[in-house]
Amino acid sequence: KKNIAPIKLELIITIVDRKKAEFYADIIQSFEVNFQFLEAAHGTAKSEILDYLGLTESDKAVIFSVAREDKVDDIMFALDMRFRSIKGGKGVAVSVPLTSMIGSTVYAFLCNAVGTVNGGAAV
16 A cells, blocks of 8 residues: 555644743744744633742743644743743644545645645645
8 A cells, every 4th residue: 555644743732931032932943844833711710729830921832733743842942941941831732643645736735745746645
């Protein structure tokens, strides 16, 4: 059977303070991520819990990024390093494998297969 999608994709969901959203989106994009979507969000934790955890802002951003599976570990490592080292840069990130997609051109764009698309397979 012909392997139509040789490069697997994952959806990375990152939640950060809204003021740091562009910074984290730029980090993710540096790993050849061609698609990201940022959405404003608002945390629901009570202020006492936020104070206890050292979190002052409840205005959040959710970054949805589609990345190649072979880049996900590096992206997560880079995010973790920034979460730990940047003042006010705390966040959380999780990845979910994508199991199907419609359209070979969209697939080629998302997996950064710059070559041609031939018969449903990115080459």
